[in-house]
Amino acid sequence: MLIGRVIGNVVSTKKDEELVGLRLLLVQGVDKQGQTAGQMVVCADSVGAGEGEVVLFAGGSSARQTEVTKNRPVDHVIMAIVDEVTIEGRTFYRKEHGFV
Amino acid sequence: MLIGRVIGNVVSTKKDEELVGLRLLLVQGVDKQGQTAGQMVVCADSVGAGEGEVVLFAGGSSARQTEVTKNRPVDHVIMAIVDEVTIEGRTFYRKEHGFV
């Protein structure tokens, strides 16, 4: 899984039937400086994440192992909202305070 | 999934039997500036996308979860046409207006 931030969302009406009812959020990975970096990825949302939240997202067939994504043609899913990240004994991120 | 633009198509007559009847479209990803960038990918089309349209495409085994791609040797599929993308509260793309 990667640590990312929800930066937006995607609306689509003409889509494969298996996508109906899924929330599609735009996520960008977070680097060691706490900055969003790299490619934007569209993730199905399995936890009710909101814009700006720091989340964990998974890719590949593992993205189809949550209740909401089973057998659906999605290759990325948000499956956790991050409360805290510690790196080398120091707090790197805390939900209430953001990246330190 | 990634946001991409349909930039062309591929015709093949000599192919694995499991590919017969699939439309094969060329897609290139779209970056945060709304520009196509990166590698061209050939996707099976599950939604009737047309050239120039902005779409969502998925890779890996997830690409085989649509009705038209089940059990076929395709590793990328277009499974949605994008109506609107919002980034940090602003409209980034709208089907009628293009990238803003």
Next chain:
Amino acid sequence: MLIGRVIGNVVSTKKDEELVGLRLLLVQGVDKQGQTAGQMVVCADSVGAGEGEVVLFAGGSSARQTEVTKNRPVDHVIMAIVDEVTIEGRTFYRKEHGFV
């Protein structure tokens, strides 16, 4: 799938039993200028491709969905020979003429 060119082949006698009888071809991707670029990939061949031919190749579990690759430990397969590629309304490649 990616568009690639067959640039060579690989011979191996000491190999996993599941590989016996497969033709193994070296493929390199083709970029938007029609040039081979990037990493060389060894693909199983499901369509009788020859050296120099422009092909489609797929990766991951999708590479095991052709008749010749089912349940075999191969992660890339050539599953189509390309006749024609059109980009933004123009012919980019035609089998008789090569890249334009």
Next chain:
Amino acid sequence: MLIGRVIGNVVSTKKDEELVGLRLLLVQGVDKQGQTAGQMVVCADSVGAGEGEVVLFAGGSSARQTEVTKNRPVDHVIMAIVDEVTIEGRTFYRKEHGFV
């Protein structure tokens, strides 16, 4: 699999049910100079790894083949703690001495 070092951990309370009970560790790959490099990856832990330890981690569907990760939406797992790595006949890493 890749050789990596455990550099931290992630705490999440709001998450997909299938993640409950998993330890989530932050891992960064190790390059040929013995330095951590590249993207931070969040791995499920199947072996009781501790911070600073050098481990093997696997990605994709293979990450779901350990006892603790079966059918869970995780795409990376730590499945071994490294005792020793030898490169070209020389010790590259030994658990008691670190990278040489």
Next chain:
Amino acid sequence: MLIGRVIGNVVSTKKDEELVGLRLLLVQGVDKQGQTAGQMVVCADSVGAGEGEVVLFAGGSSARQTEVTKNRPVDHVIMAIVDEVTIEGRTFYRKEHGFV
């Protein structure tokens, strides 16, 4: 699959049960100049490869299709020892002579 060279090995005693009995070899890809390049990957060995040998290795779920890797948490496997590689009609590598 990729062409690589076995550059070393990894020893681990504390590991997931499903890894017991597997030989774990360090492999690095070979580029078009016959040089090892890119990231070191730890592969399960299904063919008895030795250090210095030029091999084919596969990744992802395909790595679990050999007799020795079925259902195990490994994402890369060596499944062939290379005898000869030909590129554009010329010998690129021959087991007795190395890269030409």
